[in-house]
Amino acid sequence: MNVVAIGGGTGLSSLLRGLKKEVGERIKNLSAIVTVADSGGSTGRLRKAYHLPAPGDIRNCITALSESEEVMQQLFQYRFKGEELEGHAFGNLFLVALSDITGSFMTAIKIASQILRTKGDIIPATLDNIHLCAEFSDGKIVVGEEEITNYGKEKKARIKKIWIEPENTLTPIEAIGRIESADMIVFGPGSLYTSIIPNLLIKDIRQAVERSNALKVFVVNAMTQPGETDGFTAYDHLATFLEHSGIKKVDTVIVNTKMPSNSILKRYLEEGQEPVIPDIAKIAKEGFNVFAEDLIGDKEDFVRHDPDRLADLLMRVYYNYALLS
Known part of the structure; x- marks a missing residue:
């Protein structure tokens, strides 16, 4: 099958480490469409x-x-x-x-x-020199990916609207072709507002995703991110992605259910991060297929999706979908 992963940051690179082991086996072609904001x-x-x-x-x-x-x-x-x-x-x-x-x-x-x-x-995602812009709940407009996150941290303000400039930026034709020929498209994990959503703010990518008949999978982050998703549950991540990306629907949502160890959790809490609450029932009630499993690693000092566990689950999600189609 053909797999396209859309995102950026450490979340996307971690996902790719797991998926590359399937290339030549269950995956024929693997493509990553990466934010450059x-x-x-x-x-x-x-x-x-x-x-x-x-x-x-x-x-x-x-x-x-x-x-x-x-x-x-x-x-x-x-x-x-x-x-x-x-x-x-x-x-x-x-x-x-x-x-x-x-x-x-x-x-x-x-x-x-x-x-x-x-x-x-x-x-x-584009060859243009684009800039990410956001309007916050206090009315402030901030330009720049790093500046947006820092402002959210400092002012404890929520992102109300997000866009890119120039808004008419184009995406490489290779990206469109890969999306249109994909069997599965994966969004996330990664910084919701500054790594995942920016790709879909590009009209060409958003429209190609909407046209695609691929299975569309959204991977919810394991931890909240200060300045972006403070207090967000799994459902909040999904709802925010759909609202700001302009994507009308995804087929499947993947949620981590494992809590980090007490020592690691304490350090994250001191930095203003907390585990994302897996409100699975709320997501399921909206009609989404939900796969909830223990997905974070056991040995690392950081809380992130284990590449192999996530890749294995994505393969199972796809083949379950193929059997039911």
């Missing part, structure tokens, strides 16, 4: 200097899908220390240099993917 850190500085789409999430996805030697993966994620290069990731600089040499950000991604031998294709 990031404005923070190394990515933000390079965007301002070179007026390119954000390379950071692209870099993470290339590494996640890589089958190259571990040293190459470490090299791509390496961050410089000191003076002007402080905080820059080697992979970001590599993509920017390739873009400058070839004259094409898309070509740079393809070359980097060949070098790191990725088991799947990484496609930026």
Whole structure:
């Protein structure tokens, strides 16, 4: 089958690590459509200097899908220390240099993917230098992905509306083709307002998803995110995604039911994050198919979906859907 994952951040790269193991087995073609609206850190500085789409999430996805030697993966994620290069990731600089040499950000991604031998294709949501904008419940309009999250944290304000500028931005034809030929489209996990929804704010992507006959799956985050989804339940994540993305419906919702250990939970609570309440019945009453399982890892110091568990569940979700279709 053909699988398309749409999102960004650590959530998407974690998902891809699990799905790549199915490529050549249960997955024929795997494609990641990645947000390029990031404005923070190394990515933000390079965007301002070179007026390119954000390379950071692209870099993470290339590494996640890589089958190259571990040293190459470490090299791509390496961050410089000191003076002007402080905080820059080697992979970001590599993509920017390739873009400058070839004259094409898309070509740079393809070359980097060949070098790191990725088991799947990484496609930026757009090749335009877009900016994410949000209006908050206090009336303030904030521009920039990092700035939006920081404002929400500082002012404890809710995001009321979110959009991209320019609003008429286009998406690569490769992305449209992959969506239209997909058997399953996966949204999330990841930052709801700043990694997942921005992709669907691009009209071409949103319309392609709406036209697609693929099984559409929404993966709910395991933890809330300060400045974006404070206090959100699983149902709140789903309802917000549908409201702001413009997607009329999804077929299946995946919810984590496992609580993190007390020591890890205490640290997250101190940082203003809490487990997302799995209000499964409320989602089911709205007519969605719900798969609720223990999906977070056991050994990590961070609460995130275990790549293998999530990938295995997605395979079971698809084949269950295929049997009933």
